[in-house]
Ligand code: AMP
């Protein structure tokens with residue numbers, strides 16, 4: 260998962276606004292951050308570094324950088340390793356001028372694109388799939404960059420929400436399936452593009468609309484012009500996990516508030532079954548809290564903030580020594596003994612992936628001598644990997660792919676375990692079922708690829 264941000268202004272310097280926009284998208288990636296802009300000499304410039312936005316970039320330098328349009332990226336590696344070489348935006352000054360690209364998503368036909376391009380003489384500088392888009396564009400030196408970009412995107416399959424900087428303007432593009440969110444914002448005659456609408460408020464900008472699946476928007480002095488990619492998809496594939504976990508609760512995606520969707524998931528989870536003699540509902544903060552509030556409202560059980568997150572620990576402040584590894588989730592989450600002692604609780608989290616977090620937190624709560632602990636998960640069991648830009652492990656590491664629900668409950672030490680059904684999750688999101696991707700829950704991949712297929716080079720199937 261990654262976050263992208265772009266800004267255009269007919270007058271002002273916007274590089275610092277991109278820095279601020281990225282900081283509002285920090286939850287989408289913490290491995291690296293970067294900002295790119297085109298200077299008065301028609302050259303593309305980029306600054307990037309490893310770590311959080313404030314570690315990787317200098318706000319004061321960007322504040323003084325003259326740029327009427329700029330793009331930025333925060334990265335959580337999915338395709339390509341975690342190294343500075345793979346940090347984005349990726350940039351080039353090629354025959355037709357400067358170009359910079361920032362990408363959220365995964366191209367499912369990256370390997371076949373790279374093979375084709377390398378056979379044409381392309382030399383890849385990174386292992387990131389985003390570079391394939393740049394290479395496809397640069398391999399059309401006879402075309403204007405925007406037209407070359409449109410043609411490059413027509414070759415790409417899978418998930419991409421992009422911001423691109425060209426001399427012709429700032430470009431926002433979303434794949435025809437609409438996997439990852441992308442939205443357009445505005446303040447006066449300044450325009451912004453962001454992975455999530457939560458990034459606009461920080462800049463005093465308002466949310467205009469989502470960039471539509473298959474839409475390419477060009478923003479420059481002439482305003483905003485919308486184009487369509489020459490590809491149609493039979494159904495839309497917006498990632499349902501964005502509503503479950505990834506997106507910030509104050510974002511709107513496809514007209515649906517992430518907060519409301521999450522709260523509704525909690526309500527529906529309470530309808531699945533509430534264990535008897537429960538005293539209160541708690542959450543794993545922050546990911547389970549909104550659903551826990553919905554659970555509490557529906558069940559009538561009081562919500563207690565009984566597990567506390569230490570907001571001040573992160574990679575920056577604590578070195579990953581052996582001692583810290585042993586402490587694991589303890590360093591971040593801590594249950595209040597007084598609230599759990601001799602009481603029965605429902606503990607809500609948004610998802611179980613490997614089962615590590617749930618196991619460690621339940622063990623800590625047991626140490627508080629809780630009477631009973633019922634684990635409730637506000638999404639269906641994650642049984643399949645994601646090929647569309649999320650770092651889900653392969654099935655061999657997914658708890659729900661390996662074990663029955665009773666076994667998971669036993670392994671993590673909960674008295675009972677219930678998940679939300681796929682249907683209830685879709686109802687809670689409130690979008691038509693044929694507009695959502697639920698592949699990591701049900702194995703229904705784009706084009707019917709089965710779970711073991713990497714989808715690489717399978718473009719033909721995509722239009723099934
Ligand atoms: P695990 O400990 O592997 O079971 O991971 C589950 C926890 O990680 C939950 O508390 C989720 O909020 C969170 N989570 C779910 N999906 C992801 C993801 N793709 N990357 C990072 N964290 C995640």
Ligand code: SF4
Nearest residue numbers: 498499645696698699
């Ligand atoms: Fe989202 Fe899961 Fe689909 Fe990946 S497979 S895009 S995480 S719903």
